[in-house]
Amino acid sequence: MNEQIILKSRPKGKPELKDFEFQEFEEKNSQDLVLETKYISVDPYLRGRMRDEKSYIEPFKVGEPLESMVVAEVTDSKIEDFKKGDHVIGMLDWKKKQHHSGKDLRKIDPNMAPASAYLGVLGLTGLTAYLALDKIGKLKKGETLLVSGAAGAVGSVVGQIGKIKGCRVVGIAGSDEKIEHIQKKFGFDAGINYKTTKNMKDAIKKTCPDGVNVYFDNVGGEILDAALQNINKAARIINCGAISIYNETEVPTGPRPEGILIKKSALMQGFLVRDHMEDYQKAISDLAGWLKSGDLKYDETIVEGFDKTPQAFIDIFDGKNLGKMVVKV
Structure with a gap:
């Protein structure tokens, strides 16, 4: 059994917990990778995707899982580029575990910086x-x-x-x-x-x-x-x-x-x-260099528990985070 968070209803004004729903489900493996979620990014822009209106990115659909940038660990792989134990980052569903094709996933090095940093200062x-x-x-x-x-x-x-x-x-x-x-x-x-x-x-x-x-x-x-x-x-x-x-x-x-x-x-x-994906690598290289030299520091507010994800998102609008708000699953 797996667990996911879906958008139950479109918020009117500030989001509330009643706008989210936790669901247990059985997911069949139809992809080449099995991922276990480690960290979930919650960001203000996600509020815009909860509106049923045209924007630069598709709105969330009621009754379906929300998604954001997620750090996950590969627990099973049929793809040569990804091995068991690798950590990856990508736009993934709010699920504890998920099957994935590997498309648009990027491997990260948790030895260079904490995995959560790839959702913030290096993300x-x-x-x-x-x-x-x-x-x-x-x-x-x-x-x-x-x-x-x-x-x-x-x-x-x-x-x-x-x-x-x-x-x-x-x-x-x-x-x-x-x-x-x-x-x-x-x-x-x-x-x-x-x-x-x-x-x-x-x-x-x-x-x-x-x-x-x-x-x-x-x-x-x-x-x-x-x-x-x-x-x-x-x-x-x-x-x-x-x-x-x-x-x-x-x-x-x-x-x-x-x-x-x-x-x-x-x-x-x-x-x-x-709009500037072609410039990501140079930017990450400079940011990582400043981080290593001590010229760049960062804050994180880490909330523990998959079940705390909706509240962590809501708390952003009350300024309860210092630096990047991240959920540790």
Whole structure:
């Protein structure tokens, strides 16, 4: 017998445990690999796939298993490239065990870094930070980089790359403890606690006295509005995430950015890491090098237990994670 987590119903607003269901089932082996799940990545973007609407990736289907990036161990193999005991990463179902063809799976080396790190700093989150800054941010030494969601998995890596590139880095996060953490552990020059700040526009102006050259946005909403009020000429705004509006039931409205963008000759561009797969290897090589040299550090929030996966996902929207949220099965 096996166990899986399916989408029972499409959430209205913030997801709830009742939107998920655990099922036991018997799975017949019709593939060449047998995989045992070790770590499951839970990420904010999965909320978008719970909506029945067209996007850059197919929505989840009600009554079928959810999926995300997963680290698994090969327990049986009929494929020459994969051997029993190998650890692999790929987009896999939320199942304890699964049969797989081997297509689009990538072997990882748990001796180079902990297996869970391949879901974070050496996975899609690290790749997102690196490639978004490379493709859109185009950081220059001495510039000011502003990062929202700065204590999160992507934001914390973004800030550290900014420091490696010689920038002044300011982070926005949701508690004084997180602000202290990103400064002490990750080297951010300053931070803003958005939950206790009454005027974000003024707070950004104070912590970024030379203005903002690059804004890496993970949250959207009012914080994006305030950041736009502080950008410099030829600024680059990277729209990577919008967690502040993911659970909205209606399309939110706000200030119109076009006047500022025109006046400042600024670039505002959305980013999807899946558009740059051809650059993954170089990015992973650089990230691994910085990790080995100590220039790059990372946080993980590891929740133990397959049965805790839905709650771990929900907890992201309450900011209960420090760095990458991962479930250890």
